[in-house]
Amino acid sequence: MINGEDVVINELKLGIKSLFKKVFFICVIFTNLTLFVHSQEGEVTIEYIAHASFRITSPEGTQIIIDPYASDVWIGYDYPKNLTANALVITHPHYDHDGGDYRGLKMPWDNTPKQYRQIGTYQLADMTLKGVPGKHAGNFGKEFGQKNIIWLIEVAGLRIAHLGDNGPITDQVRNAIGTVDILMMPADGDQHILKNSEAIEFLDALKPKIQIPMHYCIEELEKSGKCPGGLLPIADPLKTNTKINNIGGDTITISKASLPLNSEYWIFQPSSLITRSDNQ
Ligand SMILES: [Zn+2]
Numbered sequence: 001m002i003n004g005e006d007v008v009i010n011e012l013k014l015g016i017k018s019l020f021k022k023v024f025f026i027c028v029i030f031t032n033l034t035l036f037v038h039s040q041e042g043e044v045t046i047e048y049i050a051h052a053s054f055r056i057t058s059p060e061g062t063q064i065i066i067d068p069y070a071s072d073v074w075i076g077y078d079y080p081k082n083l084t085a086n087a088l089v090i091t092h093p094h095y096d097h098d099g100g101d102y103r104g105l106k107m108p109w110d111n112t113p114k115q116y117r118q119i120g121t122y123q124l125a126d127m128t129l130k131g132v133p134g135k136h137a138g139n140f141g142k143e144f145g146q147k148n149i150i151w152l153i154e155v156a157g158l159r160i161a162h163l164g165d166n167g168p169i170t171d172q173v174r175n176a177i178g179t180v181d182i183l184m185m186p187a188d189g190d191q192h193i194l195k196n197s198e199a200i201e202f203l204d205a206l207k208p209k210i211q212i213p214m215h216y217c218i219e220e221l222e223k224s225g226k227c228p229g230g231l232l233p234i235a236d237p238l239k240t241n242t243k244i245n246n247i248g249g250d251t252i253t254i255s256k257a258s259l260p261l262n263s264e265y266w267i268f269q270p271s272s273l274i275t276r277s278d279n280q
Contacts, residue, residue, distance in 0.1 A: 042156040043253040046182075048268035051075055051096055052164065052215045054184060055085060058155045062125040064089050066151065066162050066184075068108060070100030074228050077221040079108040080273035087124055090117040091164025092136055092148040102144065119149055128154040132176040137167035137193045152177055157256035160184070161206060165215070168198045169205055179207045181259055187213030189232035200238050209259045211237065212266050221276055237265040 042059025049055060052067045065085040071078040073095050093102035098117070101107055116122055119131040129151060136146040150173060153160040161177055162184040183206055186193035193215060194202070203211070216234040217227035227233065237244065245264045250271045 041255070041257075043255045044156050044158055044160075045251060045253050046160075046212070047251045048212075048214075048247075048270060049080065049083070049250075050077065050218055050221065050270035050274055052091075052162075052184070052186070053079070054162070054212075054214075055083065056127075056153060056155065056160065058126045060126045062086055062127050062155075064124065064127065064129070064153070065113070067091055067097040067164065068099040069097065070095040070103070070105050071108060073100065073103075073105070075217075075221075075231075076223040076228065076276070077218075078275050080271060081108050082110055083108070083273070085113050087114045087116055088112070089129060089131075089151050089153075089162075090115060090149075091151065091162065091166075092141060093117075093144045094136075094141060094165065097164060116151075117149070126155065130154070130176075132173055134164070134166040134170070134173055136165050140165070150177065152180070158182065158254065158259075161208075163194075163202065165193050167194070169201050174205045177206060181208060181256070182210045182212060182254070183208035184212045184214050186215035187211075187235045188216035189235045190230060191235075192230050192232075196238055203239060208263065209261075210254075210264050210266055211242065212268070218270050221270060221274060223276065234267065239263065 044059065045057040047055040051069045053065065053069055055063060055065045057063045063085040064087050065083060066089045068079050068088060069075060075096060090098045095103050095105065099107040116129055116131065119133045122129045131149040131151055134148045134150045136148040148164045148166045150164060150166055151162045159180045160182040161180045163186065165186065185199060185202060213234050217231040219225045219227060219233060242263045242265045245266050247266055247268045250269050
């Protein structure tokens with residue numbers, strides 16, 4: 001038999017339970033909202049090393065280095081030694097992108113940081129790294145099956161993609177990457193990696209607000225100012241409505257809120273830490 005007092009107590013218990021549930025859900029929503037707002041904020045630092053290599057620093061100080069090159073192989077200058085980073089992100093095993101690791105050369109670190117060199121999605125503190133399968137341009141890279149990973153880096157609400165030495169865009173890449181805010185893409189006058197028409201296809205598909213040209217000859221760093229075979233100095237932007245923004249240094253900070261409204265072509269200076277091989 002249940003008396004009136006028990007009913008009141010039971011109702012009270014149920015009431016407290018549902019109140020706890022509500023408070024719990026409000027807390028979960030609030031925490032997620034705070035995390036979401038937080039992840040959309042903050043300044044990201046982009047630093048150009050040289051060739052196709054960049055260092056990206058998140059608002060919380062997480063650092064990745066993309067595509068370090070081997071010193072003085074083909075391109076005639078050095079990679080800065082022991083550049084700090086939490087991880088290396090590698091597009092493919094060519095020596096001008098993997099620090100010479102595949103060739104068995106000494107990496108430019110005493111203790112090489114953790115490396116991401118396989119397709120997949122990885123969380124590295126406040127950065128998400130998404131490696132999408134692509135294919136190396138032209139006939140290069142047959143020794144490793146022409147594998148080239150296009151990396152999408154999501155940080156502080158920004159979507160940054162690095163093409164490595166990828167050839168023409170495919171539907172798979174188009175669908176996996178979507179649109180981006182910043183695109184790091186090969187852009188030398190010789191069209192060594194991407195032909196102009198192929199580069200335009202990437203721009204039309206990914207619609208970056210900012211294009212960062214890379215993988216071109218940097219004459220002032222080359223021995224006797226001579227470009228290595230097949231590589232010419234930086235190309236002009238391919239679309240007429242793109243504003244050239246000379247950064248005037250090797251580093252810039254950017255946030256989702258400070259993205260330009262119209263498309264820009266950011267030209268960096270190479271890292272001041274690089275030394276020319278013939279000066280050593
Ligand atoms: Zn390359």
